[in-house]
Amino acid sequence: MEKHEFLELFEAATKAAKSASRGDAKNSPAVSRCVEAIKRLREAPESLAYEMVIDRKYPQIGKSHGLFTEHKNPRIQSEGKILYSLWLRYLYATGRKQSSRPRDRTVVKKEKKLVEEEMISRTTGDSNRDKVREMLHKSLSKVAVEMKEGVVSCDYWSVAASVESAMFERLGSFGGTQKAKYRSILFNMGDSSNPDLRRKVLIGEISGERLVTMEKEEMASNKIRMQVQKIKEKARDKEENRIKSMMMFQLDSMIMT
Incomplete structure (x- = not known):
């Protein structure tokens, strides 16, 4: 995924979320578009997501956090929390790798803001x-x-x-x-x-x-499947034996008559 595609998806998710907030339908087309865009954003490479979240050129990515995680639609809210929780994990991981380097205050502030929302996302x-x-x-x-x-x-x-x-x-x-x-x-x-x-x-x-x-x-599990299969086989064998017994009984009755 390229940067321009990431931005297009984020913009699509934002527009759809705003549109969905004006409607009442829980499963409106706007909700579906928003959820689909959010799921696509989760597929972005870790390095790209990290870069976009902390980049000062795109402050809307951080500022729109509440638009998704506090949305009145439960589907959008849930997917939004999952997305920002994932991005938070990326920030944690990259932060640990760069812990020996000087940290930009803006980056640290954004990370802290997302940390505060971590428990909410769960x-x-x-x-x-x-x-x-x-x-x-x-x-x-x-x-x-x-x-x-x-x-x-x-x-x-x-x-x-x-x-x-x-x-x-x-x-x-x-x-x-x-x-x-x-x-x-x-x-x-x-x-x-x-x-x-x-x-x-x-x-x-x-x-x-x-x-x-x-x-x-x-x-x-395979163990339970095997047990179920054995039970079915026993039941099938029992039924087959029952049918055979009935047929033999009927045959004997016909011979006797």
Whole structure:
């Protein structure tokens, strides 16, 4: 992604967010455009995102923080918090690398401002939703120990927030009619014998939207799948034997008559 594309995406997200704030529809075209632009911005290389966030030529990037993270639309607000949380992580990482060099006061001030918003980006204000995010974060954090390689650049909080947002959007509140689905997802994400599911979700191979639509069998670990398969095979064998017995009984009855 080039600088001009980054700016175009940011401008598109800003315009769409302002347009969405004037409407009432939760899933209006403006909301979809804004969310899509924000997701594209998250794909920007770390070096480019860092450069754009601290560049004095583009103060609107920092000043527009509240436009997204405090938006009345929950989808825009959630995606905005994830985006700025990701950029904050970039600032942390680059700041550590440059800690031995003199720091520009403006850069430090911007970093401090984003640090103050870090905890906000992790919460929704809804205790049930925040609890789900914490549980997902705990499960995703296991991947670093389980896999050891290939997950260094992943932001567990951002992924947890993104997955929870997809769950909330698709399933509604945790205490609602889809509580069983919530429990199924959280169980499989935290299952000690299911590291592959966590890894795929963390690296984006399985998106939050996809995870929400997966059946229990799809999410289950290989161990549980094998157990389910054995149960199905036993049930099938039992049914086949029952049918055979019935046919033999009917055949015997015909012979006797």
